Amino acid sequence: MLHRTLIKDHLQEQNVFRRRALVAAVVCLLLIFVLFIRLFNLQVLEHKHFNKLSENNRVRLMAIAPNRGLIYDRNGVILAENRPSYRLEVTPEQVEDMDWLLTELGQLVELDESTLKRFRKAIKRSRPFEAIPLRTALSDDEVARLAVNRHKYAGMDISARLSRFYPQGKSAVHVMGYVGRIDEDELKIVDQTQYAGTSHIGKTGLERFYEDELHGKVGHQSVEVNVQGRILRVLEKKQPVPGNNLILSLDTRLQSVAEKSLEDYNGAAVVMNPNNGEILALVSMPIYDPNLFVHGIALKDYQRLQNPDTRPMYNRALYGQYPPGSTIKQFVGLAGLESKVIGHKMTIPCEGFYMLPNEERRYRDWKKTGHGHVDLQDALAESCDVYYYELANRLGIDRIHDFMQKFGFGKPTGVDIQGEKGGLLPSREWKMRTRNKIWFPGETLIAGIGQGYVLATPMQLASATSILAMRGKGYRPRLLNEIFDPATGESRVKEPVPLPEIKLNRPQNWDHVIKGMVNVVHSIRGTARSSGIGLKFKMAGKTGTAQVFGVAQDAEYDEDTIAKKLRDHALFVAFAPADKPEIAIAVIAENGGSGSSVAAPIVRKILDTWLQTKE
Amino acid sequence: MIGDSGFGNNNKEHSFSIKLVQMLHLDPLLLMGILLLSTAGLVVLYSAGDQSMSLINKQITRLFLAFIIMLILAHVSPTALRFWSPWIYSIGIILLILVLTVGDMGKGAQRWLDLGFVRFQPSEMMKLATPMMLAWYFSDKPLPPRFKHLLVAAVLLLLPTLLIAKQPDLGTALIIFAAGFLVVFLAGLSWRIMVFLGISGAALLPVLWHYMHDYQRNRVLTFLNPESDPLGTGYHIIQSKIAIGSGGIYGRGWLNGSQSHLDFLPEQSTDFIFAVFAEEFGLIGGMFLLALYIFIILRGLVIAVQAQDSYGRLLGGSISVTFFVYLFVNVGMVSGILPVVGVPLPLISYGGTSMVTLMASFGILMSINTHRRIWAR
Numbered sequence: 001m002l003h004r005t006l007i008k009d010h011l012q013e014q015n016v017f018r019r020r021a022l023v024a025a026v027v028c029l030l031l032i033f034v035l036f037i038r039l040f041n042l043q044v045l046e047h048k049h050f051n052k053l054s055e056n057n058r059v060r061l062m063a064i065a066p067n068r069g070l071i072y073d074r075n076g077v078i079l080a081e082n083r084p085s086y087r088l089e090v091t092p093e094q095v096e097d098m099d100w101l102l103t104e105l106g107q108l109v110e111l112d113e114s115t116l117k118r119f120r121k122a123i124k125r126s127r128p129f130e131a132i133p134l135r136t137a138l139s140d141d142e143v144a145r146l147a148v149n150r151h152k153y154a155g156m157d158i159s160a161r162l163s164r165f166y167p168q169g170k171s172a173v174h175v176m177g178y179v180g181r182i183d184e185d186e187l188k189i190v191d192q193t194q195y196a197g198t199s200h201i202g203k204t205g206l207e208r209f210y211e212d213e214l215h216g217k218v219g220h221q222s223v224e225v226n227v228q229g230r231i232l233r234v235l236e237k238k239q240p241v242p243g244n245n246l247i248l249s250l251d252t253r254l255q256s257v258a259e260k261s262l263e264d265y266n267g268a269a270v271v272m273n274p275n276n277g278e279i280l281a282l283v284s285m286p287i288y289d290p291n292l293f294v295h296g297i298a299l300k301d302y303q304r305l306q307n308p309d310t311r312p313m314y315n316r317a318l319y320g321q322y323p324p325g326s327t328i329k330q331f332v333g334l335a336g337l338e339s340k341v342i343g344h345k346m347t348i349p350c351e352g353f354y355m356l357p358n359e360e361r362r363y364r365d366w367k368k369t370g371h372g373h374v375d376l377q378d379a380l381a382e383s384c385d386v387y388y389y390e391l392a393n394r395l396g397i398d399r400i401h402d403f404m405q406k407f408g409f410g411k412p413t414g415v416d417i418q419g420e421k422g423g424l425l426p427s428r429e430w431k432m433r434t435r436n437k438i439w440f441p442g443e444t445l446i447a448g449i450g451q452g453y454v455l456a457t458p459m460q461l462a463s464a465t466s467i468l469a470m471r472g473k474g475y476r477p478r479l480l481n482e483i484f485d486p487a488t489g490e491s492r493v494k495e496p497v498p499l500p501e502i503k504l505n506r507p508q509n510w511d512h513v514i515k516g517m518v519n520v521v522h523s524i525r526g527t528a529r530s531s532g533i534g535l536k537f538k539m540a541g542k543t544g545t546a547q548v549f550g551v552a553q554d555a556e557y558d559e560d561t562i563a564k565k566l567r568d569h570a571l572f573v574a575f576a577p578a579d580k581p582e583i584a585i586a587v588i589a590e591n592g593g594s595g596s597s598v599a600a601p602i603v604r605k606i607l608d609t610w611l612q613t614k615e
Numbered sequence: 616m617i618g619d620s621g622f623g624n625n626n627k628e629h630s631f632s633i634k635l636v637q638m639l640h641l642d643p644l645l646l647m648g649i650l651l652l653s654t655a656g657l658v659v660l661y662s663a664g665d666q667s668m669s670l671i672n673k674q675i676t677r678l679f680l681a682f683i684i685m686l687i688l689a690h691v692s693p694t695a696l697r698f699w700s701p702w703i704y705s706i707g708i709i710l711l712i713l714v715l716t717v718g719d720m721g722k723g724a725q726r727w728l729d730l731g732f733v734r735f736q737p738s739e740m741m742k743l744a745t746p747m748m749l750a751w752y753f754s755d756k757p758l759p760p761r762f763k764h765l766l767v768a769a770v771l772l773l774l775p776t777l778l779i780a781k782q783p784d785l786g787t788a789l790i791i792f793a794a795g796f797l798v799v800f801l802a803g804l805s806w807r808i809m810v811f812l813g814i815s816g817a818a819l820l821p822v823l824w825h826y827m828h829d830y831q832r833n834r835v836l837t838f839l840n841p842e843s844d845p846l847g848t849g850y851h852i853i854q855s856k857i858a859i860g861s862g863g864i865y866g867r868g869w870l871n872g873s874q875s876h877l878d879f880l881p882e883q884s885t886d887f888i889f890a891v892f893a894e895e896f897g898l899i900g901g902m903f904l905l906a907l908y909i910f911i912i913l914r915g916l917v918i919a920v921q922a923q924d925s926y927g928r929l930l931g932g933s934i935s936v937t938f939f940v941y942l943f944v945n946v947g948m949v950s951g952i953l954p955v956v957g958v959p960l961p962l963i964s965y966g967g968t969s970m971v972t973l974m975a976s977f978g979i980l981m982s983i984n985t986h987r988r989i990w991a992r
Contacts, residue, residue, distance in 0.1 A: 013758045016803040017928045021916050024801065024932065028912055028939045032905055035943065038950045042860040043898040050860025061850065 062130075062223060065197035066216025067162060069243030071176065071206065073252045074280075074481060079176055080207070082162035085295075086138040088146060089131040092123050094155030101153055102134075108149060109135055109142045118181075131157060133199065137295035164200060164294045170287040172255050174315040175248070175417070175479060177205020178290035194218050197240075203293070205315075206246065206479060209416050213483055216243035247482040247491075249278035257609040258283045258587075261602045265589035266309075268316035268458040270477075271606055274466035274575060274584045276496035277475030279415070281606070282459075284316040318420045321455040322588055325546030326383045326595070327573045328404070328450040330468060330513050332391060333376050335403035337509040341394040344512040347373040350386035356393070356441055363389050363445050366545070380516030381526045383543060385449050392448025397439055400447060401427035406502045407464040408474075409456055415477045423460050426453035451547055461573050461586035469540070469575035469584050471510040472502035514540050518578045521600075528572065528600040539607065540581075541574030543595030567591040572599035576607060583610055640689040640985040642918065648911040649962065649977060653678055655904060656888075656963035662870045663883045663891040664965065670884065674965055681974035688978025692986045696979065697751055697926045703740070704748035704771075710737035711778040738787045739968045741775045743976055745791050746933040749798040754926035759803030768799055783828050786944075786957035793940040797933040802925070835954050851882070855890040856951045866897030884965040886957060889949045905942075908961075912939045918984040927983040934976040941973075 042050065071080035088109060095101050102116060115135060122132045138146070138158070146158050164179045179200040182190065186201055195201075196218055202208035219240030223233065258269045262285045271281040292301050305312050314320070336342040352370035353362040365371070365385040371378070379387035392400060404410070410425030424430075426447060428439040446452035456464075459477065467474030476497040484491040504510060517540035519525075521532035527543040546569040570592030575584040585603050592598035636643050657671060657678075664670035688696075714737055748771055756764050772795035780788040800809070824832065858872065872894035883891050893901050915935025922928040941961040947953030949960075959969050 009757070013803075013925055014928075016759055017801060017925070017932070018920055020801045020803060021920050021932055024797070024936050025913060025916050028936065029909065031939075031943050032909060034952075035946050035950070036902065036905060038947075038952055039859065039893065039898055039901045042856060042950060043863055043893065043901070046860050047863045050857050051863065053857045054861030 061220055063197035064219040064221055064237075064240045065199070066218060066240035067242040068164060068179070068200075069210075069214040069216065069245045069486075071214075071246045071248065073248050073250045073255075074278075075251065075253075076247075077168075077252045079168055079172060079248070079250075079252070080164060080166050083165040084160045085136065085163040086143045086158055086160055087133050088135040088138060088142075089157045089159055090119070090134050091131045091155045091157070096154070098123075101156065104153065105134070105146075105156065108145045109138065111135060131159070136161075136163070166290045168252065169291065170289050171252065171259060172250060172282070173205075173287050173290045174284040174317065175205055175250060175255075175282050176290060177207040177209075177417075178203055178293040179207050180293050181296060196220075200294070205417055206248070209418055210246055210480065213246065214243040217241035241487050245484040245486060246480055247484060248479050249273075249280060249481045250282070250479060251280045251613060253613055254606065254609055255281040255283065257281075258602075258606050259285065259287060261605045262587070262589060265592055265598075266311075266316065267587070267589040267592070268320055269585065269587045269602065269606065270317050270458050270462035271583065271585050271610070272462050272466055272477055274469045274474065274581050277466070277477045278481065278496075279477050279479050280583070280610070282317050282479065284314070284318075284320070286310050286312045288312040315417075316588070316590075317458045318415065318417055319457070320588070321421050321423050321457055322569055322571070322590075323452075323454060323546040324450040324456040324461060325544035325569070325571055326385075326449055327461060327542050327544035327571045327586075328409075328454065328456070328464075329380060329383065329388055329448075330517055330542055331404050331407055331409075331464065332388055332395070332400060332448050333380060333516065334468075334504075334509060334513045335395055335400055336391045337376070337506070337512060338403065338504055339395060339399055342376065342391055344376050344509070347375045348379070348387045348390050349373050350384050352386070354386045354389035354445065356445070359442065361442065363442070376512060377516035377519055378525070380513070380542065381519035381523050383520075383527050388448045389445040392444050393441065395444075395448075397444040397447055398427055398429075400444070401425055401430075404464075406500075407467050408460055408499075409454075409464060413459050413463045413477050415459055416479050420459065421457050423457050424453055424455040450544060458586050458588050461571070461588075462584055465573045465575055465586060466581075466584040467499065467502065468510075468513070469581035471507070471514075472504065474499040474502075514578060517542055517574075521574070527596040530596070531600040531604040535576075535604075535607075536611075537577035538579065539574055539576040540578040541572060541600065541603065543600055544571030544573070545569070545593075545595045546571060548591065567593050570595045570598035572596075572603045574600075574603050574607075583607070637985070639686060640981055641686075642914070642981045642984045644914050645911065645918070645977060645981060645984075648907060648914060649974075652904075652907050652911065652962045655892075655907070658869070659888060659892045659895070659963065660884060660965055662872065662895060663888050666870065670965065677966075677970050681970045684971055685974040685978035685981070688975050689981040689985065691978075691982055693922075693924070693927045693930075693979075693983050694986075696747065696930075696982065697754060700744070700747040700751035704744045704751075707737055707741045707744040708774060708778070711741065711775060713737075715778065715781060736968050738775075738779045738782065738784055738791070739972050741779065741791050742787065742794060742937075742972050743934075743979070745772065745775050745795040746798045746930055746937070749795050750926045750929040750933065753798065753802045753929060754924065758925060759805065760799070765799070765804070765808070768795075772796065772799070783831065784957070785831055789944065789956060790937065790940060790958065794933050794937040797936045798929045801919075801929050801932040801936075851887065851955060852951050855887050855949050858890040859893040859950055862894040862897045862900075864898045866893070866895050866900055869895050871895060886945065886959055886964060887949055888964050889946050889960050892963075893950075908939070908942050912936070915980050918980050922983050931980055931983045934980055938973070938976070 067082055070078060070082070072078055088105070090101065092098065102111065102119075105111060111134070119132060119134050135142075143158060146156070150156065150158070166173075166176060166178070180203045181199060182195065182201045190201065194215070194217065198215065198218070202211040202214065207214065217240060219238045221237040222235045254271060258271065258281045262269055262283060265285060267283075267285050269281060269283040270279065272279045288305055292298075337344060350365060350371040350373075352368050353364050355362055363385070366383065370386065371382050371384040374382065374384050374387050376387075378384065401410075404425055409423060411422045412420040414420075426443070431437055431439050431453075443452055447454050463474065463477050466477075476499055478494065478497070480494055482491050482493045518538050520543065521528045521535075521539045521541045523529065526532070528541050531541075532539060548566055548568055568591070570589040571587065572595050573584075573586045575581045585606055587599045587602050587606075589598050589602065636646075657674060660674055661671055749768055752768060752771060753760060753764070760768065772792065776788050776792045776795070779791060824835075827835075861867070862872070872891055892904065896903075912935050915938065916932060919928050919931030919935060922931050938961060941958055944953060944956060944958045945960045945964075948955050948958065959966055961973050962970070
């Protein structure tokens with residue numbers, strides 16, 4: 001205490017404080033004087049100006065939602081547009097008794113519980129003078145009833161707005177996606193100013209992926225209103241900038257033919273141009289009507305879409321991960337040639353089954369009697385399993401993994417729709433990491449014929465087939481060709497995005513494999529020979545029949561006795577013309593039974609339509 | 616001093632009042648200022664809240680609660696307060712870190728700590744704890760402060776400021792920084808250092824800009840050019856300027872503000888309540904309100920000057936001038952000379968937490984004043 005008093009000079013400290021407090025007081029007074037000057041300015045000098053503003057402050061600023069961009073297919077067929085629809089709006093500040101009004105309106109139009117709940121929520125987060133939509137998509141009758149009774153209800157209004165419409169209905173729904181009302185979570189993410197007048201936002205598909213392009217920029221208008229808040233005239237208007245139009249690579253005709261030919265199945269088809277990655281058709285069956293979602297889907301409609309057997313809302317082309325079965329044999333064959341574990345002329349005897357040394361288990365061929373001595377091209381044409389068991393065994397899983405990875409297996413292709421799945425390309429390292437188990441040689445065999453752990457989406461199969469067709473020079477698949485800005489008239493054409501080129505040590509290996517695929521369609525013993533009849537050019541393809549459940553050792557496999565759900569998936573991948581590819585296709589029909597009798601004819605139908613559209 | 620307070624004519628009554636006031640450790644002048652201001656607040660709140668009695672009742676309940684806290688703090692002697700200062704500060708810092716890690720998100724910012732039974736805003740507590748801590752720190756140091764002491768003080772000041780700015784709550788961070796800095800200033804921070812800080816502060820502005828949240832940047836941008844965002848933040852400023860300006864010299868009269876009643880004005884019961892006041896009571900009313908504030912601030916400074924130790928002086932001085940900072944930032948914002956930062960108009964804006972803090976700080980001022988007298992005897 002003592003030495004503190006020695007260095008602390010109380011009197012001096014008090015003086016310092018006194019001076020500082022005085023400074024503080026003077027500064028405070030000066031700043032208060034600044035505030036006074038400001039108030040004097042606003043209230044005396046500019047009073048007239050502000051008074052006028054205030055008198056005229058029946059002037060309100062309202063956001064104007066921009067028109068959402070339109071979506072066209074490659075030939076200019078419109079896929080998504082905006083059509084006027086009527087909606088009932090209520091402006092809370094003009095309503096004396098909200099409960100009364102809602103009951104009254106409930107007698108004129110249908111207002112269910114969830115509509116009312118959403119409306120009450122919207123009241124809380126809006127300014128009281130903002131008109132809040134109560135009901136959308138009013139029918140003509142409802143509009144008429146409301147219009148007649150309008151004078152009784154202050155604060156109620158009917159407005160015509162543009163709302164999204166998909167003129168093609170169900171077709172291409174999985175590509176387009178749909179818009180729906182902005183929900184709570186989306187409200188937190190979106191730019192509050194830009195979405196001030198917007199009620200809908202892209203929920204899935206392209207509508208979601210290209211939301212930023214489609215939305216446009218908000219406009220606003222100052223309007224003069226009377227004391228009740230009704231708009232008298234528009235004083236000033238800043239037009240919104242409409243969203244950009246999208247022009248897709250999709251071909252509506254091809255799309256609907258693909259849909260039609262797959263309509264008996266749950267399944268998917270992807271058609272693309274291997275020369276630039278443009279997707280011409282992307283089908284997931286069954287399809288549903290996106291227009292149901294625009295004004296809020298009715299519960300019973302929604303429940304129908306939740307059918308666990310068909311799951312219409314599930315985009316099988318991008319999210320469906322299937323065992324690819326024999327449709328990957330050409331890649332495994334190519335891996336074998338490149339690693340020199342086989343030569344393209346080398347033959348392997350097939351007796352209908354394969355056995356690993358020191359193992360009892362018989363790995364069966366689909367053909368019980370066997371294929372005899374087959375080389376690579378025969379093995380592709382006839383889809384000999386034993387050949388690929390042997391080949392896979394020689395390669396080992398890691399070489400298969402490393403080679404097939406280059407064709408995009410095991411990761412999403414990067415197509416422009418959210419949430420695409422990456423399939424599964426197994427490896428030793430993968431199994432140890434995810435299951436903490438070592439890899440068994442038998443697993444390599446079944447991976448070699450696209451079964452076991454291997455999974456791929458139809459999108460991946462189409463993309464990999466394209467890369468093979470182009471002899472390694474693939475392009476990233478995409479749906480969008482061009483973005484057109486209707487405000488400036490400028491258009492941005494999307495350039496094809498080349499994938500890293502796959503270079504083979506021996507480029508003639510491409511020809512060996514592609515020859516084998518041509519034989520699938522055009523040779524006497526080819527599994528898809530019936531789909532090649534009458535074709536004016538050579539098509540290269542590969543059938544696949546993927547097991548959904550394992551058949552016990554030596555058990556008889558009788559298709560008729562097996563419930564449809566357990567029947568094999570039918571697959572077919574193809575490209576054409578074989579020497580100068582212009583189109584690549586992947587098709588899967590769930591529980592279709594067999595690739596050659598179900599999937600290949602579907603591909604042929606698509607191909608025929610494509611030829612017609614080309615001519 | 617007490618004789619000036621103008622309580623009653625009767626001598627007997629007069630001495631009773633003195634006794635009561637002394638017993639409660641109240642300062643009659645300060646009390647009078649507070650009561651007048653709160654009353655004015657209730658009057659304008661009645662109008663701003665569209666004549667809703669429930670709003671008024673809630674505000675009265677809050678005032679009452681805050682008043683009790685003031686009475687309690689007036690009873691705590693400055694010596695005890697000084698003793699507890701570092702503890703309160705440390706707990707506050709810990710709570711702030713907790714808020715950042717486990718706090719609730721409200722309006723995109725983490726401010727609240729849910730203690731199960733009550734939601735609590737630690738940043739509010741730091742508005743008092745920070746100047747208390749700094750006053751405690753300087754209370755046994757030689758003043759004006761040495762350089763090394765200033766460095767420690769800077770850490771004590773910047774720690775809570777940055778933690779709160781990170782929540783992000785720019786308004787509160789600003790108030791806390793001001794409250795703490797005022798302690799250092801009143802302790803005798805040399806003018807040379809202040810000029811240096813001013814210059815380097817200006818140089819650091821671009822850096823600050825870099826670390827700001829988008830909504831904060833928007834506010835600054837909108838402040839610089841309100842027309843750029845007439846649908847968002849700019850709307851607030853434009854409408855509130857119209858409200859103030861249209862009030863004129865005499866105002867439109869109580870309950871007659873068209874801006875406020877047609878709901879053009881945003882947050883009219885809370886941060887923008889001054890605009891309602893100015894619209895209805897005009898320049899005259901505004902001057903009266905400013906005068907009341909000046910009265911309270913000056914009275915607070917007088918109490919601080921008369922305090923007998925440096926803890927009381929520094930804390931009292933900081934509390935008084937911080938009260939002014941509230942006023943200046945709020946009125947500056949509402950009248951469009953400062954950017955929109957969420958600072959309430961003290962004792963008038965509708966709302967609970969800041970009311971309690973303010974009244975607590977007045978309790979401390981009264982404690983500094985009244986305990987001094989007893990001690991002096």
